[in-house]
Amino acid sequence: MNSTVEQPVKEQPAAGKPATIEGLDLSAYDPNDYGWFQLVQRSGDAGEAWVADFQESKLYDLVNRCNASMIKLRTGKRDEGKADLDKVREELKDIETQQPDVPALVVHRWLYGADAFVSYLEGNFEAALEELAICETAVQKTLGKFEFLKPLAFQILDLQFQRARVARKERRWEDLHEAIEAAREMVSDKRPLVVLEDGREVFSRTVVDFYRSFDLSEEETSLLEYFYEPQRYLERFSWNASRIDMPAGFVVPYQ
Numbered sequence: 001m002n003s004t005v006e007q008p009v010k011e012q013p014a015a016g017k018p019a020t021i022e023g024l025d026l027s028a029y030d031p032n033d034y035g036w037f038q039l040v041q042r043s044g045d046a047g048e049a050w051v052a053d054f055q056e057s058k059l060y061d062l063v064n065r066c067n068a069s070m071i072k073l074r075t076g077k078r079d080e081g082k083a084d085l086d087k088v089r090e091e092l093k094d095i096e097t098q099q100p101d102v103p104a105l106v107v108h109r110w111l112y113g114a115d116a117f118v119s120y121l122e123g124n125f126e127a128a129l130e131e132l133a134i135c136e137t138a139v140q141k142t143l144g145k146f147e148f149l150k151p152l153a154f155q156i157l158d159l160q161f162q163r164a165r166v167a168r169k170e171r172r173w174e175d176l177h178e179a180i181e182a183a184r185e186m187v188s189d190k191r192p193l194v195v196l197e198d199g200r201e202v203f204s205r206t207v208v209d210f211y212r213s214f215d216l217s218e219e220e221t222s223l224l225e226y227f228y229e230p231q232r233y234l235e236r237f238s239w240n241a242s243r244i245d246m247p248a249g250f251v252v253p254y255q
Contacts, residue, residue, distance in 0.1 A: 039151055039211055042220065047148040050103070057095060059107050062088050066110035073117055085114050108138035109155055116162060125166050132159050132166075136194070144196040150210050153193040153202045154228065157183050204228065 037060075041051045054060050065088050072081035088111055096104045116131035136159055139152050164179035185191035192201035208228050216224065 039220070039224065040148055042216060043148040043211070043214060046146075050146060050148065054103055054106070057099060057103065058091070059095065059103055062092055062095075062107045063110050066107070066114050070114050070117060073114070073121065078118070078121065081114075082118060085111065085118070103142070105138040105142050106149075106152070109135045109152070112138070113159075113162070120166060120169070125170055128166050129163065132162055135159055140194050140196060143194060143202060144198065144200075147210075150202060150207045151228075153207055154204070156193045157186055160186070 037051065040047045042048075065084060069081040069084040069088070072078075072084065088107075092104065092107055092111065112131040112134040116128040116135070119125070119128035119131060136156060139155050142149055143152060160179050160183040164176050164183070167173075167176040167179060182191065186193050187204060189203050189205050192203050193207075194202050196202065208224070211224055211228075
C-alpha cells in the first residue's frame with residue numbers, strides 16, 4: 001500500500017470564476033453546503049422543519065465532521081481522518097437504528113464520499129467507485145422523498161468529477177472523457193442530474209426554477225445565480241474539467 005498522500009492543488013482565480021458578487025464575499029459560502037442547506041431552510045414550512053429536525057438529530061454535525069476529516073486526509077493526517085470517520089460511522093449507525101428515516105441518508109453522501117477519498121489514496125480504485133455509487137444512491141433516495149431537497153441533485157456533478165479523477169489516476173482515458181462529457185451534458189441541461197426511482201428526472205434548470213419561485217432576499221438570489229445558474233456553472237465546470245483532463249503522466253489530486 002502506498003502511504004504517500006497526494007496534496008491538493010491550491011485553487012487559483014480563473015477567468016469566469018469571480019471571487020465576489022457586488023462586494024459579497026463568496027469565501028464564506030461553500031457551493032456544496034450553502035445551496036442545499038440554507039435554501040432548503042428558505043423553501044417553506046416543510047423545508048424549515050426538515051432543517052430543524054436535521055440539526056436536532058445531530059446529522060448536520062456528522063456532515064461537518066466528515067468534511068473536517070477530509071481536511072485531515074488532504075493534509076497528510078490519514079490515520080486521524082480515518083479514525084474520525086469511523087466514529088462518525090458508529091454514531092450514524094446508532095441514529096439510524098433509533099430513527100430509521102430518509103434524512104440519515106444525507107450523511108451517506110459525505111461519509112462514503114470521504115471513504116472514497118481514503119480508498120483513492122490507498123490505491124483501491126474499485127472500492128472508491130463503489131463508494132461513490134453509494135453516495136449517488138443516497139442522493140437519489142433522498143430526493144425521491146423530499147422535493148425541497150432538490151439542491152442536493154448538484155452533488156451528482158461532484159461525484160462525476162471524482163469518477164473522472166479515479167479514471168485519470170488509472171489512465172482509463174475513455175472513461176475519463178465519458179465522465180467529463182456526462183457532467184458537461186448535466187450542466188447544459190442535455191442530461192438529467194439524477195433520475196429518481198419513480199422515473200422522474202431532475203435537471204439543473206429544475207433546481208433553479210424551483211427556488212426562483214420562492215421569496216428570496218437579494219443576497220440569496222445572487223448566491224442562487226452564482227452557484228446554480230447554468231452559465232455560471234458552465235464557467236466553473238470548464239475550469240474544473242481543465243484540471244482533470246491533462247497530459248498523460250500528470251497526476252491530478254483527488255479533491
